Amino acid sequence: MSKSTNMKPRVAFFDFTGCEGDQLQVINLEEKLLELVEIVEIASFREASSAHSDDYDIAFVEGSATTPHDAERLEEIRENATTVVALGSCATIAGINAIRNSQDFEAVKERVYGGEGDLFESWSEAKPIGAVIDVDYEIPGCPIDRQEFLRVLTDLVRGREPKMVNYPVCLECKLNENTCAYLRDDICLGPVTRGGCNSICVNGGTRCWGCRGLVKNPNENAACDVLEEHGLTTDEVMNFYNLYFGWQRTEEVVQ
Incomplete structure (x- = not known):
């Protein structure tokens, strides 16, 4: 090499x-x-x-x-x-x-x-x-x-292919036994954000801000169901999506 x-x-x-x-x-x-x-x-x-x-x-x-x-x-x-x-x-x-x-x-x-x-x-x-x-x-x-x-x-x-996770932050929150941010009346992007961070922000009592980008093939229907369950709409969380997802949303680069 x-x-x-x-x-x-x-x-x-x-x-x-x-x-x-x-x-x-x-x-x-x-x-x-x-x-x-x-x-x-x-x-x-x-x-x-x-x-x-x-x-x-x-x-x-x-x-x-x-x-x-x-x-x-x-x-x-x-x-x-x-x-x-x-x-x-x-x-x-x-x-x-x-x-x-x-x-x-x-x-x-x-x-x-x-x-x-x-x-x-x-x-x-x-x-x-x-x-x-x-x-x-x-x-x-x-x-x-x-x-x-x-x-x-x-x-x-070492000539090995680096492997990156492709599951949402929610999985790590469950493993860490965190109280869901939505149950604390907060907005969280964990359902559609790539994990691998050990849900560090939610562990600290705040929300997932989406800094690791969209997980591939995000379950958008499930994410919308979560928002609806807690009386929120996509429009209401759009500013949070824009914080890190501006490029991915406009360019539709997630396959």
């Missing part, structure tokens, strides 16, 4: 439009970082080192794509890397940046930049990186789960 002369794959991290919280999660591996550098060589990781090299095998890309320049950078990364992994919600589903996708773009520019909006070259929609280049794997979450990141990277280094 490695293009370098030693046997360790070379890994690089890149950031686009986002908060870089996913890369901080990697740094938060703390002592496990020592285990990480035993199996890979870091070619570029701006959050942790000023060193940079364009010689890498695996590229982890954080953040959504929002400009033509982003597209150019992503194409260069894709050309250099053997494997590209989208890291976090912004990279996998355009994340919170996609809230603007359903709004008037000129009004958005005016709100953000005032009268200088035309000085900034930007697309009218924020896009996940998979809408610009081919992506081999995705690690969802806002932020990512650092143990999930470590598992995916270890699988890649």
